[in-house]
Amino acid sequence: MQNGTVSMAELLNSSSALIFMGTGCSSAVPNAMCLIQPSDPPCSVCSQSLSIPPDLNPNYRGNTSLLIDHLQSNGEHSYILIDVGKTFREAALRWFTFHKIPRVDSVILTHEHADAVLGLDDIRAVQPFSPTNDISPTPIYLTEDSMNSVGVKFPYLVQKKLKEGQEVRRVSQLDWRIIESHHEKPFVASGLQFFPLPVMHGEDYVSLGFLFGETSKVAYISDISRFIPSTLSVISKSGGGQLDLLIIDTLYKTGSHNTHFCFPQTLDAVKTICPKRALLVGMTHEFDHHKDNEFLTEWSKREGIPVQLARDGLRVPIDL
Template sequence: MRTILIDCGKTFYEAALNWFVHYRLRNIDAVILTHGHADAMLGMDDLRQWTIGGKKYSVQDHIDVYLNRNTAKVVEGTFPYLFDKRKATGGGDIPSLQFHIFGDGPEGYEPFMIEELEVIPFQVEHGYGGDGKFMSLGYRLGNVTYISDASGLPEKARKCIAGTDILVLDALHYDSHPSHFSISESIKEASSLLSPGSHLYITGLSHRVDHDTLNQELADSSILKEHGILAETAYDGLRIVVDDLTFGASTINSVTACTEGAIESDKRARQNLPSHLGDIMSSRETTTLLPDTFSRLERVILMANGNVQRILSAYYNSTVTVDILSNEKIDVDANMNSRETIFKREVNLVCLNQICCNAKSTVTITSSEYLRLIEEQQVGIGQLFR
């Protein structure tokens, strides 16, 4: 999973305290700025909390920031020490940022890559400046287009937006405004650009607009119904699953795409476990040997399910819960001197209030000694598979 922050405005710090913690976000892999207004860049100094303190306290050694030349001039004028550390005063604790500044080309801005993700910047009108129209930026990231501040869409912008599945679009309130779309203008623009089945999220609303009332109006909108567009108002903490992975039976077949996240999840899970429990974590077999049965085993998440659970949880950055459909216990005589207890289980894995997949597993319990080690460490088997 990668964390890309679009804009770092004057309320960023308070928002990060809420939502970075809520969604367990830590690193910032990139910051992308849309324009040089306070609501888009005045929180840049607060990025110091990620990079100061050395290896002992910092989250990362630097943060990459992508912006155009006009925005860079404003940021440098506001925070000169972000570009030249010699201009810092006081204690000198400033964020470590690496700026990637792009300029205008004959056909607009060139796309750039944030690791494997292509980002396409394009200009949108955002009111007026001293010498004409003031231009902000929108961004297309895969099948998602983000336009936070706009009053008009040039033709090049329309070409970039066309075919997007999810459009986050600016609207201030019901009345017209020189630098922002009104609600009706935003709906009209989306209807002309999006295909049936696409999603529109209206963002940037003022407090004059009631959230629930507007949601109902969007649901009742004849123009949106005519074009088959699903629309709702955005809100703080909104989470949208935008990857090609979809919920349903196909998810488990696509889960190999999440391997990197699963490995990181495994590493985090191992940190607080005794070393002699690590072998279970590394197993990828559908039939796994575990200690002899005990009462808490009825609550355990089995290995085959646990592996998928960790992968999905790491990928969607959300808790994956387990609904047990069946749990069959079978006692078997392995030989004259020993017995095995086999648990066959079928569960549904549930994430974001939807069923991710159906999973089945078989676990054979053989080792009473292993059980003793687990109990002495006060670690339940279930903790291995969260």
């Protein structure tokens, strides 16, 4: 602070914050096919990517991912990343630099699909350089089922010992930590407690959301087609108490989908849960950020619950 003024750096360090590293679907936005084989007229959302830089384009969306900048009681910050999908490296180059994020202290995985885990190899990009991999590994919190799948996808990331004659390769150094799929089995990552929120992501598959925060309660649910009753009870105003912020999946603007909420189901869920505020993630190119947020502004006035589409790079200060 100089002459009684507060610098931008001081403001950024004065509270915890949530930073949206990505807010799009698995294939991301723009949709490649819209640019390779453009329709007539062209897709207005995707064609914007050819004329507006991604940093200035809220319709440019990477794989859904959240960075938690946690201001701890000792005044130090820890950085917790939920999901590290196919677009992680691009998002880190864009938003870590913009928001002055110096590192990742731990990673939490919601499930083992490509848009949640295929950036694991790129964690090395935000780790200290060591040609011999002699660095402290980054903790990765995930279920046993996800661990088994990741072990098949990335055997070299989970291998503990080199075989005879095998050369050291510079890869991500990761410390795998198994968590359970139950809200009564919380875990602590980099000083912040998380309660797993199992939800259906298709009728034969369970993905995890997470409830975190003591001063402010936040529920993050990125991949859902149906709520499990116990999870809905924990995060509903009528059950476990009102959330300060709900972050929730919405894939398409109309209809339904077998593995994701779409806009109608998402808004119904928001009304049922009744948080103080909601932000939506996981959108395809059907959503136009400005136009659909205008609709949501009117919806919010009618329902009494502020709801908006999130955007990549959005920083939400919050007291955790």
